[in-house]
Amino acid sequence: MAKPVEHPLSLQEWFGGIDIYLFDQLLKGRFTPGMRILDAGCGSGRNLVYFLRTGYEVFAVDESNAAIAQTRQIAGQLAPHLSAENFREEPVDRLSFPDASFDVVISSAVLHFADNEQQWDAMVKEMWRVLKPGGIFFARLASSIGVEDKIRLIRDRRYQLPDGSERFLVDEEMLLNVTAKLGGDFIEPIKTTVVQNKRSMTTWVVRKQ
Numbered sequence: 001m002a003k004p005v006e007h008p009l010s011l012q013e014w015f016g017g018i019d020i021y022l023f024d025q026l027l028k029g030r031f032t033p034g035m036r037i038l039d040a041g042c043g044s045g046r047n048l049v050y051f052l053r054t055g056y057e058v059f060a061v062d063e064s065n066a067a068i069a070q071t072r073q074i075a076g077q078l079a080p081h082l083s084a085e086n087f088r089e090e091p092v093d094r095l096s097f098p099d100a101s102f103d104v105v106i107s108s109a110v111l112h113f114a115d116n117e118q119q120w121d122a123m124v125k126e127m128w129r130v131l132k133p134g135g136i137f138f139a140r141l142a143s144s145i146g147v148e149d150k151i152r153l154i155r156d157r158r159y160q161l162p163d164g165s166e167r168f169l170v171d172e173e174m175l176l177n178v179t180a181k182l183g184g185d186f187i188e189p190i191k192t193t194v195v196q197n198k199r200s201m202t203t204w205v206v207r208k209q
Helices: 011-015 020-027 049-053 065-078 117-129 172-182
Strands: 036-040 057-062 087-089 102-108 131-142 152-155 158-160 166-168 184-186 191-195 199-208
Touching: 011 049, 020 131, 036 117, 049 065, 057 065, 065 087, 102 117, 117 131, 117 172, 172 184, 172 199
Parallel strands: 036 057, 036 102, 057 087, 102 131
Antiparallel strands: 131 199, 152 158, 158 166, 184 199, 191 199
């Protein structure tokens, strides 16, 4: 009698809704099981499915109670050994973790919600504070790169975008200057995707010295 065929997990089951540029870092071997990872502004936990499945020590924060509840639920299914306290309802600019706690800090589509440059700086400094020396900071954030003539300044780096949204936007010079001040080294060039001239998303990946 033939043995039943075991169907492997689909890509969606393995990786969830992971950001394609974060997936690119996985393909390049920058992350390895056992690393301590913080998703700062985790939302529904879409970027954490693979890490939860494959032996990473996963932590996450979000200001939304519903988001943390959903992320805890996913973690409970995929990595039940992890404590619920790994997933905390708190703002990115006031993290409760000790200095140098993580090998990787992920900030996916979070920083462009900053109200002003002061808050943006506070968010970045907090994520940098909890990153270990030699650790990797991965960010995807809205920028003005490639859409400079299509956006309208409202105040303090907050812009009206052609898609109707309002976002805090960085540019290449700002990312270069901030990286230098933090003492970071680029492990990827700054990469930007312009979406039909409606918005621009930039990838910022650096290592802490």
